[in-house]
Amino acid sequence: MPKYVVRYGSMRHLGVFSSKGSDFRRGAQVIARTNRGMESGEVLCEATEQALSQLNDPQRGSIVRVQSEEDRREIFRLLGQQREEFEVCGKRITELSLDMRLVDVEHLYGGERVIVYYLADERVDFRQLVKVLAAEFQTRIEMRQIGVRDEAKLLADYGDCGKPVCCNTHLSEMPPVSMKMAKLQKATLDPSKISGRCGRLKCCLRYEYDTYQELRRELPPVGAAIITENGRAKVLGHEILAGQLLVETEDMRRVIIDASEVLTVLGKGKSAAEKAPPTRTEGNSEEQ
Incomplete structure (x- = not known):
């Protein structure tokens, strides 16, 4: 019996739905039986192992039929x-x-x-x-x-980027977002520019955070003493995506160098994130 991932309801729930022998293409509009009753839904893909690995405790149900003109x-x-x-x-x-x-x-x-x-x-x-x-x-x-994030999921249309808001399109869960993520990516800290339609930090700040963390681990931490071909220096800051370091040399000059120019890291300093006090995470704690 084929199974499909189906999106349904105002809150855009995701479920794994069985079908009695019929095949459905992506985007097919269907009538399905969910744990809430009969609902209209949209087929997203087949319920393969890879697709199921992306879902967290999906609801179960069955596809009754393709939507007719009467439906x-x-x-x-x-x-x-x-x-x-x-x-x-x-x-x-x-x-x-x-x-x-x-x-x-x-x-x-x-x-x-x-x-x-x-x-x-x-x-x-x-x-x-x-x-x-x-x-x-x-x-x-x-x-x-x-909560306010779910309100945006129900009512919001377009974000500052000019595209439909993520919570009302492809996001099935609200990712936790913190100010630390914005600081690491050197985004503006102006609340009016990094807040979404819900008034909370934008979900998109979470998308590249893991990549930034991985790239930062490959760089000498802020405060570390390093040796380059031009002598000793101290790391003052990072340009993470560019793989560059802002350093202060022994003659008190501040220059930007490529991370590949570092020959040895003498002392481990603390990154700005480690020095900063704990930041409250923006999530769905207000939702019940």
Whole structure:
């Protein structure tokens, strides 16, 4: 029985879905049975060992069929219905004076449930809201508290780079990002320029961090005494991608040299990252 990796839902969940003998191409729009009910989804690839190694505890399900024209009309109708349900939900939250901010409403294709995504600083007693919405929508109501990164995943469109935001396209998990990563890559530390649509540090700061770390390990650390063909010097800084060092020579000149010019490292200094105090990691700690 062939299996495929399928992306589905507003939060762009990834799952491994079986198929009863049918073959599906990448990008095929399908109707699938998930752990939440019947949903529309998109086939990404076959569930090979390599693909599965990239997934962390994927959900399981089955592909029911390729979307028909009737399915597409129903999906379009549900999108309009979701907008109406969003307005109704917002009104009921206001009427009940609940301390929460409505982010989005998702109505599953099969009608098994309506999922309400919201932000809140503290725990919210939404039992009365669930009763009211269940009576109005005539289906099961699921309340899901999310964080600001997931809000961007649901609502954001384009980033500063001019491309669709990563969290709403190819990212299946939010990578932890810290200011240390920005410092190592010598990115600007202006919060307005290194923050994404969610207001947190941009996920793309994480992409090249491992490469920077690997390249930095090949360089003498900051503060180390080195010997070059021109004599002794002290390492003051790194140009990691270029493989160059900013050094201070014995006659107090500061010059940039190639790392290949280093003959011997006499003393190990501490890198700037090692000297810096611990930096709090930006992640999804606020999400529940």
